[in-house]
Amino acid sequence: xxxxxxxxxxxxxxxxxxxxxxxxxxxxxxxxxxxxxxxxxxxxxxxxxxxxxxxxxxxxxxxxxxxxxxxxxxxxxxxxxxxxxxxxxxxxxxxxxxxxxxxxxxxxxxxxxxxxxxxxxxxxxxxxxxxxxxxxxxxxxxxxxxxxxxxxxxxxxxxxxxxxxxxxxxxxxxxxxxxxxxxxxxxxxxxxxxxxxxxxxxxxxxxxxxxxxxxxxxxxxxxxxxxxxxxxxxxxxxxxxxxxxxxxxxxxxxxxxxxxxxxxxxxxxxxxxxxxxxxxxxxxxxxxxxxxxxxxxxxxxxxxxxxxxxxxxxxxxxxxxxxxxxxxxxxxxxxxxxxxxxxxxxxxxxxxxxxxxxxxxxxxxxxxxxxxxxxxxxxxxxxx
Amino acid sequence: xxxxxxxxxxxxxxxxxxxxxxxxxxxxxxxxxxxxxxxxxxxxxxxxxxxxxxxxxxxxxxxxxxxxxxxxxxxxxxxxxxxxxxxxxxxxxxxxxxxxxxxxxxxxxxxxxxxxxxxxxxxxxx
Numbered sequence: 001x002x003x004x005x006x007x008x009x010x011x012x013x014x015x016x017x018x019x020x021x022x023x024x025x026x027x028x029x030x031x032x033x034x035x036x037x038x039x040x041x042x043x044x045x046x047x048x049x050x051x052x053x054x055x056x057x058x059x060x061x062x063x064x065x066x067x068x069x070x071x072x073x074x075x076x077x078x079x080x081x082x083x084x085x086x087x088x089x090x091x092x093x094x095x096x097x098x099x100x101x102x103x104x105x106x107x108x109x110x111x112x113x114x115x116x117x118x119x120x121x122x123x124x125x126x127x128x129x130x131x132x133x134x135x136x137x138x139x140x141x142x143x144x145x146x147x148x149x150x151x152x153x154x155x156x157x158x159x160x161x162x163x164x165x166x167x168x169x170x171x172x173x174x175x176x177x178x179x180x181x182x183x184x185x186x187x188x189x190x191x192x193x194x195x196x197x198x199x200x201x202x203x204x205x206x207x208x209x210x211x212x213x214x215x216x217x218x219x220x221x222x223x224x225x226x227x228x229x230x231x232x233x234x235x236x237x238x239x240x241x242x243x244x245x246x247x248x249x250x251x252x253x254x255x256x257x258x259x260x261x262x263x264x265x266x267x268x269x270x271x272x273x274x275x276x277x278x279x280x281x282x283x284x285x286x287x288x289x290x291x292x293x294x295x296x297x298x299x300x301x302x303x304x305x306x307x308x309x310x311x312x313x314x315x316x317x318x319x320x321x322x323x324x325x326x327x328x329x330x331x332x333x334x335x336x337x338x339x340x341x342x343x344x345x346x347x348x349x350x351x352x353x354x355x356x357x358x359x360x361x362x363x364x365x366x367x368x369x370x371x372x373x374x375x376x377x378x379x380x381x382x383x384x
Numbered sequence: 385x386x387x388x389x390x391x392x393x394x395x396x397x398x399x400x401x402x403x404x405x406x407x408x409x410x411x412x413x414x415x416x417x418x419x420x421x422x423x424x425x426x427x428x429x430x431x432x433x434x435x436x437x438x439x440x441x442x443x444x445x446x447x448x449x450x451x452x453x454x455x456x457x458x459x460x461x462x463x464x465x466x467x468x469x470x471x472x473x474x475x476x477x478x479x480x481x482x483x484x485x486x487x488x489x490x491x492x493x494x495x496x497x498x499x500x501x502x503x504x505x506x507x508x509x510x
Contacts, residue, residue, distance in 0.1 A: 120452040127451050133391055134416075137503040138476045139447055139454050140462045147445035148464055155443070155487040200446040243423075246464055247416055247472040252443050 001099040004234045005225035006381070008036025008218030009343035014182040014331035016115040017212040021053050021335070022062070024214035025111035026070040028336070032107070036218035037228060040070070043218075044103040046077035047094050049087035049110025050335040052125040056117055066111075075107075081335075083129040084284060085370030086110055087215065088338025088377040092237040094219045095379075104224050109216030112333035122210050126334075129371040131244055143199040143207050143285065145246065145372045150201050150287035152252035156302065159290065161201055163305030165192035167286035168205045168328055170314050175325025177315075177356040182211050182331030206286040211331030215340035232346045235363070235380040236269030238262075244374045255288075257376035258295035258367065265378040266297070271363060273297035276380075278348050278358040279319065280341035281367035283326040289313075292367055293321060296378070315356060323348065323356045338368040338377065349383040386428045389417035398495050399502040403435040405471055414471050437493030438509065439467035444477065444485050465491055465506050475504040 010031030012024050019027075025048065033040055048066045053059045063077030080090040087110035094106040114122045126142045153159045169189055175181040187205060195204040225231035240260035243249065250256060266272050273296060281296065283289035290304035298319055299307045307313055313321035324330045324344040327337060345364035347353050366379045389406055394417050397404045407414050408422040409429030421428055444463035447454075454460075461477035463485070476496050477485065496505035 118452075120450070120455070123449065124451040124453075133395075134504060135474055136451075137498075137501055138462045138474055138505075139450055139457060139460055140474065141447055141449065141451055143449065144445045144447050144462055148443040148462075151445065151487065152443040196448075197446070198449045200448070202445075245416070246474045248423075249464075249472075252464060 002101055003222040004095045004098045005220055005222065005231035006217050006234065006342065006346050007220050007225055007228040007231050008032040008038070009346050010035060011180050011215045011340050011343050012213045013180050014211050014213040014333060017113060021050055021057060021111040021113050022065045022069040024113065024212065025066045025109055025216065028109055028214035029070050029107055029216035032109070032216040032218050038105060038218060040072050042105045043072055043075050043107045045097060045106045046072070046075050047080060047090035047106065047108040048077060049080045049090045049339070051081055051083060051086055051112060052114060055125045056114055082375045083371035084282065084332070084334045085338055085368040085375045085377050086335045088341070088366065088368035088379070089239065089375070091217060091219070091338060091342055091379065092239055092377055095234050095237045098219060098221050104221040106219045107216060108219055109214065109339040110335035111214035112335040113212045114210045115212050135246060141199060143202050146285040146287055147199040147202045148246070149252055149291060153287060153291060154201065156253045159305040161193065162189065163309045164206055164286035164290065165189050166308040167283060167289045168192045170308065171283060171322050171326040171328040174315060174323050174356060175329025178325050178330055181325040181329050182209055183325070183329045202285055202287070208284050208327040208332040211333040213331060213333035213336050213340070215336040215343055217339050217342055230350045232349045233382045233384070235271060235382050236265045237377070237379040238264035238268060239375070239377050240264065242374050244372070246372055249373070254301070255291055255295050255369065255373045255376065257373060258292055258369065261376040261378040262296045265380050269380040271380055275363050276319070276365045277361040278323060278345065278364045279321045279367070280324060280344050280364070281321060282369040283322055283328050284332060284369065286328070288369065289321065289326065296365065296367060315358065320358045323353065323358055341366045341368060342379065345381050349381060386430045387432055388430070389432050391418055395502045398504065399497060401495060403437050403493050405433045405435045405469060406430040407433040414469050416471055416473060435467055435469050435471070437467070439465040439491060441485065441487055441489045441491060442466045442472060443487060446482050461485055463506065473504050475506045478505050478507045480508055
């Protein structure tokens, strides 16, 4: 298999936008192409991610639309959807297409727009990523799914609501350093603990926001990468699944797909958790960051909450997690999130992250989780 | 010969108060239908098996920000219940005070019927 690199990244400001998903993606993609220093004509394929555009914009056939708005309408294109892991799945397929020698330059990314919708409609559409027959009729929501995980983790390990709140405080502190973040404001532990209940034990500040935004990456072969400014190399990109059904999860306090995807990514990349310098992981809810830091092998099962409380995952800590602010503060435009996470790691490994730079970062890990923990992608990237 | 329990059949039975599982004719694994291959041994030899509906709460949440159309029902609890046969089901909690809910609490299946829709639900064990 051929070596693969990312040579261009583009991310819109995250927050509320008055533009369609295709427009948001196209802005990010144009930025990524210019960052890569390649001609739009060099793009040989577009893998586009979007989740609820069918419901929110009454729009299908989104790949050609995104390519048309970008101005490369003849490029072969496919839309991806794996709930919140959508554009990380698209990224993995772009990596495979280049590794296999089919293409040399692939554009990948995604966009989402939901802040124009009423909150209850957006909550309903996101719940479509849970099973429609057994689960949606119970009234379960996305925060509800992670509340079930939180309660199980608390019952098994004694994880506390305060420990979860530390994740929110930390990610807001990081987000305040990111000019693209939806929330660039620090918050206090007390604010988190006193925020309104959403799905017990999760409160408003345990939850990432609804977000509009787009993100894009230019993924290329080694031959193309060698001519670029600062290529960041992909060591591995792995995917794993678990049963879609909440009733078939073997252990609600763990995300088994994270553990499987991480093991595959470490094995394929010839690295282990001890080699990772910086992490962007899927903190859709504060408990999700705690469980992910355990499942990725950074901390023992049951100690992810302690790690957050002790500041080990802060910028300046032993393993900085979500220097971008994470989904919690940077925002979570679900179809764009995976690509935006990869973009942050590329920026970190290029040493271009400014005040949120992780000193000496050489190896970065990206973790993206889709739906009710049924899809997980883990990629390892390196500056060398 | 595998006997398939369809979703339609599962929910028709559930509407009448009966839970139906499937048991692997090779390894004895019990699962919630529908399913073709046994996830444990990959055999395709399911037999329907009645589940008695008793179980304990494995985890639960109280939904306070509901999806569209559920505003009048909130707050309400949803739980993952581990049934005595070893399989689990997600269900709405009925007739148990929200502040009394605990992991490990015994509960019993009952259907929540909303017009044409049947929803898995659990109420007090007694």
